[in-house]
Amino acid sequence: MTRRTLLLSMAALIVATGVGFGVGRMSGQPVGAASTPAPAEGRKVLYWYDPMVPAQRFNKPGKSPFMDMQLVPKYAGDTLGGAGVQIDPARVQSLGVRVATVERGALASGVTASGVIDFNERDVAIIQARAAGFVQRVYGRAPGDIVGAGAPLADVLVPEWAGAQGEFLAMRRVGDEALTRAARQRLQLLGMPPALVRAVERSGRVRNVVTIATPTGGVIKTLSVRNGMTVAAGQTLAEVNGLARVWLNAAVPEAMAGQVRSGETVTATLTAFPGQTFSGRVTAILPQAQADSRTLTARIELPNPAGRLRPGMYASVQFGGLQQPALLVPSEAVIRTGKRTLVMLARPGGRYEPAEVSVGREAGGRTEVLAGLSEGEKIVASGQFLLDSEASLSGVAARPLASGTLAAPAQSLFEGAGRVEQIKPDGVTISHGPIPAVPWPAMTMQFKLANPALAKGIRAGDRVTFTFEQRPAGPVVRRLAHSAAR
Template structure:
């Protein structure tokens, strides 16, 4: 190799080394350089994939997780405001609809379905009072409707003949004590009072007795036939009264806690359109049906004219008075399985999930027991998309305890005052039948208030008249002060 060739090769090697060194220095300076700024002067902290917001990158480019560009995260973005911001144009395309949290009247009635059944408390068991032979039956069969006192069978009782003859002989002697003893023996042998009276009146033995039903109704079982032998105490028939029936209503498990013994109920049947049958809850059965998750509530209905027949299907309304409650549209509630959320619509086009505790649902409205305050706004349509985006962006839900502090307009303690009669008192709540509250446009009604402290109702009792003040909180109307008043 010539000297000239060696010089050319050495120069090339030096050039390559210089280029590599320059690239390394440039790369090192890029790695150590602070995040860049945009033309508007906003400092970029890092880039991230909106679908994987926890992973940060130091420069723009394509996401390694999704086929999309990385998004810059600016300094101070969202740090001073809760929730997340959504572009107004995007909210319009999502079709978001916002509803205000408000106080309103909520019906506490429960609707259920049920079937008519026999009243098993109105059952008569007809038995033979003495051993004998069936000499006659009266053509009845199971399922027949019979009146009270209707004959079922005639029974010949041979052993009565000797006892009755003895009684008649003692009576002729005229000894009052012996006569009473002989008559007592007839009773102990199972002889009906009517048969004894007939023997005493006619002076002849009566060995055939007619067995009749003590109640009217339907024959559920009949075990007597002509010519058969019966023993003392043998069941001849079972008769179910038909003056009243049971309506067994299947109440869903989630509202079963609101039914009470003696509660009024009404039913409608397809057989009698436009007619309503009323009664009261006579029993609440102890077990829940595993397949339907319903509790059986037994309602006793009068059966005038025998119009209600076992097996008939009925729609049942378990009546309850309306009460005031904090309400949101039911479609605004998001149930995840572990908690219940709503999506708050905050000022400035921001949105934040909030935990809530719900109560009764009726008429497409859901009662909010805790987590929201009167006047706040929630998303009633499109909230599931916002909730998904909030989860991806790492936006935390507002806890229930923070709801009161976020109320848009805080009312002073005891902002509303009225008077009423105490209907019930519990550990943390009290029910008043109170006068109107003009400031809230409430009419006179019966409703339940929360107590600000457990001992607030100490010394008060049901029936007391009281003047009280309350305010609206995330938990609902809460009593602040109470003072007993003389009855008017």
């Protein structure tokens, strides 16, 4: 009996195993495997995905290659037909979603750069010997000394002048006006200063020793005159650089060079004078970039009435004299993916839609929008990354850039009047008065010409009226004409 019972049990086990194998073959999956979720009746499956790796999509069901689990279907009903994703309003607060409004405002330049004080190379005086002679006396000057205008440097004996002055005095005693006039002209041609000629005429004595003095005040950069030396006509004796105005050479990063323009005002702070600010104006942006630091040099002119700004001092420069109207959004609302830039639009009914935008400058926590948005639209300023991930998972395409409107200034055209300083084929430099609508103070700046033909008949020095528009790359003149009072 025991043996018979054992044989019957083994036979039953074999039969059960065969039935299970047959069922498994018919169902197409191994025995004991979890069943793949069947698609819901009447709903279209867009794709299949692993909930743990939602970015990866599959075109058929099966087991996930990442996790030990079955793929889950994504249905067409889960998207909103291009209108974005919908979030339950009760969950918006828990997600930390914060909405901001696209608005128009003035965005100042946010460029900060470092710079070094330098001499003003436009304020240089060269002192030369007017005739050959001998140095009889020096006045104890040295390079680096700060002197005022008319400071004596050396007394030079000029033998050639003695004979010419004697002839001039002899002609005066004769009383011949024509000969006296010719002798006076000869003294001037020999290089005598008019003050020396008048002194000889007034005193009636020969003065062949001349005191060489500085024509302007400043610092002595070079001094090549010494006691007892012989000097030749035209020899450079000294070089004096004025200090009334100095240059501040600021190193602007190449990536921000487009935000700096000639003519705009800047503020500078120096470590030598904490708590004080110095105002200046950008007079030029040098044409060559520094290859080692990838910076451009902006030349700023600063007034230095007290002489406190010394060449070589370090300064921190803040650009921002020109505030331009722009369409602005919070910088934290911008999503940069590497290939494009997005924001999340907040729609009525708790719906959110990604939109592609083109952005420009950034300053003070706000970013300029060049295209892709319109004034008054609502965007997500916080929590937008979660919404963007959900939109990507749901297959919601971002609103293309062409669907947005191009950001235009609040006022398209501005008018001004001034004097033309320089004309180039593609631009013009104008010294204009205040333009309150921008707002700009009176200054000299460069404008691009919308059409080179606008400058036809205009020359440097002409008084003109002009109409221009503000663009991200700078102001562009649309109309240029002579003013009524030329």
